[in-house]
Amino acid sequence: MDRQLKSICILGGGTAGWMTAAALSHHYKNSNISISLIESEQIGTIGVGEATIPHIRHFNAMLGIPENEFIKQTQATYKLGIEFQNWGSLNHRYMHPFGVYGQDIGPVEFHKAWAFSRLNGGTSSLFDFSSSIAMAKERRFAFPNIQSNTLDSRYSYAFHFDASLYAQLLRKFSEDNGVKRVEGKVNHIHKNEKSGEISSLTLANEASVSADFFIDCSGFKSLLIGESLGEKFDSWSQWLLTDxxxxxxxxxxxxxxxxxxxxxxxxxxxxxxxxxxxxxxxxxxxxxxxxxxxxxxxxxxxxxxxxxxxxxxxxxFTPGRRKKSWVKNCVAIGLSSGFLEPLESTSLYLIQVAIMKLLELMPVDQHYEHLKHEFNHAISFEYEKIRDFIILHYKLTQREDTEFWQYCKNMTIPGSLQNRIDLFKENAYINDDRRGLFLTASWLSVMVGQGLMPKYSGIEAESLQADKLNGYLEEMKAYIAKEASTKPYHIDTLNQTVKNTNLRDTPPSSMSFYSTSS
Structure with missing residues (x-):
């Protein structure tokens, strides 16, 4: 088939630009499609977060970047989760781990069995049943055993790393794959008079870059999709106050x-x-x-x-997103598409999921209305689910010691989130539709961590005997703690990883992975 799409131009470097360039150049390395990236040394990049979630392993594995090389080049450490301090109340803390809690008891989901236990005299904390948390408390780290389904293997991991060093790593990868980097600042954006699509960009040095398809990674300025194509921004400042x-x-x-x-x-x-x-x-x-x-x-x-x-x-910054991330022949990725505070380390995930969805829907010619609609629907869903999850942290606070927290505690929230809260409160029910980023264990972590407990554990749990269950949970808790204490210290695993040239690369099983085992 003769491709009509012959050239792609990415505006902006940084993490978003070079992640996009790396993925596209890897995908098109055996084609005749040319890829260029425009960036200026005069324009700084925004990098408010250097923490990730497990999906970044999938991305690196897709590109063929070995984990030990990634860690060495980006000064990375391992990450098992996020500890939240003073969120539910002052002097209180809990952790959101990468992994599930406990194991289901027959047909009864673990969190419902645990809730039944608590409603019938049990005293165990939900957070006692996470291998990630048990290791994190002792500053230990070991790779999960994907060949096993034991309690101490049902977790995953991500990284802390230097985002600017990661961009440098991806830049070299991209240029080695044929991406042409163009130095300069955009002075003028030219559009086709008939279609309104972008046709070329003129730089300050009067150089011109033409392309069939453009990707806007220009950051908060959103030069292409925002300023030139005029796509409106949907602000979520009424729920997310930080700016x-x-x-x-x-x-x-x-x-x-x-x-x-x-x-x-x-x-x-x-x-x-x-x-x-x-x-x-x-x-x-x-x-x-x-x-x-x-x-x-x-x-x-x-x-x-x-x-x-x-x-x-x-x-x-303004929390929110462009109403559409794909307009005409331009797709926005990264900050040009939207921004959500890095509370749950989702910034790179939103870049990555947009790249993966674009690769899945990349057009071969000028007829892409259906592709564009599907892309916009998928990205909107991702942003809104993450938005609700972040709002949850603020809404469930018990703090009223400042005006900020008083507003958060009493604000009206999106109906989609209020429904989730009400369902869990009434029946320990969590709507895990397997789409988007956060799954059952993630919602559990924040809800329970900030003091929301269900009034009823669900009809399935009624089949359990409270005394036997409480004893079983105590054994499970002791097993997890004991196994965690045998793992190597974090620094020892890091040092061994860097030395190990034959390190296995174990990406998450799917792009929807977050709270299940790897």
Missing amino acids: SAIAMPSSNEKTNPRPYTISRANDAGWYWSIPLKSRVGNGNVYSASFTSDEKAHDSLTQYIEGDILGDGRVIR
Whole structure:
């Protein structure tokens, strides 16, 4: 078949641009389609997060990047989950792990059996039944055994890494695969008078880049899909109040870095702490309506442990997304498509899922209306499900010590999220439709972690005998803790990984993976 699509132009580098270039160049390496990427050294990139979720392993494996090489090149550490501090209430913490809780008891889902136990005198915490959490508490890490279905193998892992180093790694990969990098800033965007589609870009040095298809990775400016094609932005500021961030690195003084991210709520938002091998990434995500930039900066410096390595700058953002991410012959990926605060480390996932969906639906000619509709529907679903999950953290707070938290606790939320909360509260029911990012264990983590308990455990659990169940759960809890204590320390696994040239690469089983075993 004679392809009418002959050329693709990506506007913008950074993580979004080079992830896109790497995937497309790998996909089209045996074709005659040319790929160019325009970026300017004068334009900085936004990188408020260096933490990921397990899907990044799938992406690297697809490209053929060995895990040990990725870790070495990006100063990465392993990640088993996120610990939330002061979210449900002050001086309270819980963890959202990468993995399931316990094991189902016959036809009864584990969380319903656990809820039945709690409603009948049991005292075990849900978080005692996660291998990820048990290892994280002791700063240990071992690879899950995918050949086994034992309790200590039903988890996964991701990474903390330097996003700028990752972009450099992908740039070399892309250029080795034939991507042409063009240095320059865009001065003018030319469109076809009849169709309204983008035809070429003129740069400040008067060079011109033409293409059949354009991908907008220009960040918050959204030069192509926003400014030129005029696609409207749907703001979610009524639910997600944070609109500013300050990032600030510090020295890593721990010989054995913790294998999890920390999110610590403060008076008007939250701090992050992300341990890399060479340093710690820190930040403050906050609402400028409830605190000043100066106070946000000062409180962050007081929160940071170790020596501060650089002074942070303020980044402004509006939570939300473009109503459509594919308009005419242009697809927006990354910040040009939308932004959700990095509370659950979803920024790179949203880039990745857009790339994978685009590869699946990439047109071969100019007739792509059905493809475009499917892409926009899929991306909207992803953004809205993640939006609801992030809002859940704020809505379920019991804090009322500041105006910020009072607003969050009492705000009206999207009906889709309110329905999820009501179903769980009434019947321990979680609608796990297997689509999108977060599955049952993820919703459980935040709901239970922030104090939401079901009034009833569901009819299936009524078949269980409370005394026997409580004893069984105590045995399960002890087994998980014991197995975790035998795992190597995080730093030892990291060092062994870097040395191991024959490391197995075990990507997640599917793109919908998040809370199940690898």
